[in-house]
Amino acid sequence: xxxxxxxxxxxxxxxxxxxxxxxxxxxxxxxxxxxxxxxxxxxxxxxxxxxxxxxxxxxxxxxxxxxxxxxxxxxxxxxxxxxxxxxxxxxxxxxxxxxxxxxxxxxxxxxxxxxxxxxxxxxxxxxxxxxxxxxxxxxxxxxxxxxxxxxxxxxxxxxxxxxxxxxxxxxxxxxxxxxxxxxxxxxxxxxxxxxxxxxxxxxxxxxxxxxxxxxxxxxxxxxxxxxxxxxxxxxxxxxxxxxxxxxxxxxxxxxxxxxxxxxxxxxxxxxxxxxxxxxxxxxxxxxxxxxxxxxxxxxxxxxxxxxxxxxxxxxxxxxxxxxxxxxxxxxxxxxxxxxxxxxxxxxx
Numbered sequence: 176x177x178x179x180x181x182x183x184x185x186x187x188x189x190x191x192x193x194x195x196x197x198x199x200x201x202x203x204x205x206x207x208x209x210x211x212x213x214x215x216x217x218x219x220x221x222x223x224x225x226x227x228x229x230x231x232x233x234x235x236x237x238x239x240x241x242x243x244x245x246x247x248x249x250x251x252x253x254x255x256x257x258x259x260x261x262x263x264x265x266x267x268x269x270x271x272x273x274x275x276x277x278x279x280x281x282x283x284x285x286x287x288x289x290x291x292x293x294x295x296x297x298x299x300x301x302x303x304x305x306x307x308x309x310x311x312x313x314x315x316x317x318x319x320x321x322x323x324x325x326x327x328x329x330x331x332x333x334x335x336x337x338x339x340x341x342x343x344x345x346x347x348x349x350x351x352x353x354x355x356x357x358x359x360x361x362x363x364x365x366x367x368x369x370x371x372x373x374x375x376x377x378x379x380x381x382x383x384x385x386x387x388x389x390x391x392x393x394x395x396x397x398x399x400x401x402x403x404x405x406x407x408x409x410x411x412x413x414x415x416x417x418x419x420x421x422x423x424x425x426x427x428x429x430x431x432x433x434x435x436x437x438x439x440x441x442x443x444x445x446x447x448x449x450x451x452x453x454x455x456x457x458x459x460x461x462x463x464x465x466x467x468x469x470x471x472x473x474x475x476x477x478x479x480x481x482x483x484x485x486x487x488x489x490x491x492x493x494x495x496x497x498x499x500x501x502x503x504x505x506x507x508x509x510x511x512x513x514x515x516x517x518x519x520x521x522x523x
Contacts, residue, residue, distance in 0.1 A: 199249065199252075199377065201507075205244070205247075206373035208369040209240070209241070209369060210240075210370060211367065211368055212241035213238050213367070213368075214237040214266040215364050215366065216363060216364045217266070218356055219356050241263050242261075243262060243369070245260075245371075249375075254288070255288075255289040258287070259285055260285075261367075263365045264280065265279060277360075279314075279361050280311070281310065281353045287328060289302070290303075298336070299334055301332050305327075306326065307325070309323065309326060309353050309354075311354035312359070313354075315360065320358065321359065329349050330347060332347065334373065340374055340376075342372075342373040343370070343372060343373070344370070345369075345371075353365050397519065399516055401514055401516055403514060404444075404462060404515055407422060407423075413464075423470060427470060427473040427474070438520050440518065441481060441483060442516070444460060444461075444466075445489060445513065445514050447506075447509035447510075448487045448509065448512070449509065456484055456486035460482065466482070466517070492509055
């Protein structure tokens with residue numbers, strides 16, 4: 176019953192997860208944990224061993240320290256694949272009638288899918304479901320026996336992000352039927368409660384709009400607003416996302432834009448250097464026009480705003496991104512080049 180309940184809770188968390196707190200997709204993370212393990216639902220062969228044949232029942236010392244290390248890949252904002260090593264501690268086994276004590280210890284490598292649900296911008300809950308390849312060993316009257324196998328694993332936890340890169344984790348984990356009683360004399364479920372620390376690699380700045388410094392000159396002041404194309408549009412698309420519409424609305428209602436919304440405004444689209452130059456030029460122009468249309472829909476005069484596409488020109492990254500990088504790293508490195516700049520001339 177306990178096993179079924181844990182599995183259902185994990186599956187439910189995976190099914191409803193649609194919010195994620197404080198981590199970026201397509202990034203790696205790693206960490207370590209320490210805690211306490213508990214062996215339960217233990218069962219043995221008929222006599223456990225020839226040495227324990229005079230015992231009619233056993234007492235179990237079930238609790239012990241545990242720990243491990245783990246690493247994962249954030250596939251989607253709410254979904255990750257995680258693997259790691261766990262030391263599950265040991266369990267003392269003492270028979271009655273003067274039978275000598277024995278001990279079982281276990282450890283394993285695990286692989287699981289982790290689904291998260293954000294409660295706030297920095298705090299989420301999560302569930303993991305997967306398998307553990309374990310090694311269980313018993314020591315009884317100087318005789319060692321070990322056995323290996325694969326068992327289901329489930330976990331529930333919560334994670335709090337202290338910064339963009341560092342987070343703390345508290346987790347309950349359960350592994351089913353570690354050990355084979357027919358081979359090493361004993362089998363047991365193993366649960367653990369642990370506290371861990373997580374480091375997330377490659378986290379990005381969350382800022383969407385960054386007003387550029389206005390040049391000091393005698394000519395009319397020009398205000399510039401930089402918008403990230405990766406936030407405004409989906410991959411290889413000139414269709415504004417819901418988040419993109421929100422960013423345009425935020426920009427339009429900003430005090431700087433309201434003070435100069437009747438002035439001549441130019442929306443300039445840029446691309447990174449990946450792909451054909453002609454295609455990048457066309458896509459940058461289409462994205463600039465999409466932003467113009469959104470500003471007009473907010474209330475800006477259609478006569479005072481127009482679009483330009485400049486493709487790969489005016490690169491922000493210059494030569495800092497090595498073309499021999501893996502594709503995903505190169506795409507991330509070139510992100511500052513994919514932008515839309517709104518330029519507003521001095522107030523008329």
